[in-house]
Amino acid sequence: MEQIELTSATAPVDELAARLRAGDERALEECYRRHGPLVRSYVGRFVPRDDCEDIVQQTFFELWRSRSRLDPARSVVAFTLGIARNRAIDQLRRRKNVVVDVSQLRDLVGEDGEVFVERLAWAADVRRGLDSLVNEQREALELAYFEDLTQREIADRLGIPIGTVKARMSRGMHHLAERIEKGELR
Amino acid sequence: MTEHCSEELFDLLSGELDREATVRVVAHLRECGKCTDELVSVAVTHGSLRAARRAREELSPRPDISMEPLSVAQPPLGISPHRRFRRLYLATAAALIVLAGAGSALFLGRPSPPPVYALATLHHLDAPTDAAGRVTVRSTSRVKQMDVVTSGLPPAPANHYYEVWLLQPQTNKMLPVGLLSPSGEGTYSVAGAIMAQYSAVDISLQSNDGNPVHSTDSVLRGTVVPTFS
Known part of the structure; x- marks a missing residue:
């Protein structure tokens, strides 16, 4: 039977920023668990592997120290990536003879670097919104958007009628749009 | 008014409708406020998910x-x-x-290698406390490539070997993906839709006795964390 209820649609707005501002150490742990892999992947694009983990640690340490500047209305991941970006730039300035792909550096410095961080943050928030859908809807949308399957291929893969795939995707997209519109993904 | 078309809006945006269906859906949208509102929702989500996909690809190492x-x-x-x-x-x-x-x-x-899809840090279970591992899952179009690197594992005893498994902890569903090389590393390819059904990686010590079932002697285990979760 198709599951219609959406667990996330009625979930409260993410309060991670507010909890961090209040000094909740568990919020920092949650932030590290939620965003650490993304920060590590982002930093790893620009700095040598040996420096990467140090910068990740510095980033979350600085996030904790600067938690009073967190705006609850702004995405925590965007704020965190902004810190990581600054630390990566500092690190590259300090190191000698670092060899970096110039096209990737455009994603780190200046205006392009800021835009890249915002884009990654938005992508992370959208992905989190997707993950919060009920499994049937999330699975159908993941297969369509991240595995490049057509609806017919999804139906074959899951062993369900194509009409069911369409219904799951339609409901999932509707619920995700609601969360985006309400500003819940941050 | 013709029939509502909410379930065809994804097809419309993805270019999967033929001419006849496109004309029919557009004609309906012109006169149906409910489906037009739905189109806005679908367009917002469609664009956002496409942006998420593109950003993940841009974040390739x-x-x-x-x-x-x-x-x-x-x-x-x-x-x-x-x-x-x-x-x-x-x-x-x-x-x-x-x-x-x-x-x-x-x-x-x-x-650039394929983008990193997910990461896992493997922690010791029934193994020396300094044993550890790292799993990097990279994403190609429909296949996930899983690179496993371990350290601190003792050499497998005679007539034993280490095997890598995907694990769904909630159900204990397990899927063997291959043997760990004697050097403690391995690379495995798994269909994306199958990989999505598991959330952890487990390494077991297996006896070379012809029994393909998990030995229950797990030495390392870790949760797979998507890079955009």
């Missing part, structure tokens, strides 16, 4: 960042002036660039 000095000196360039970067980039697509040094750096135009 960089070509190797070398610490070796260049043999051919290149003009020094600071890291900060954005416009200078842009001009340099446009002028020299394959330029060499120096960072923060007195004049030695290199642009390496190697193809």
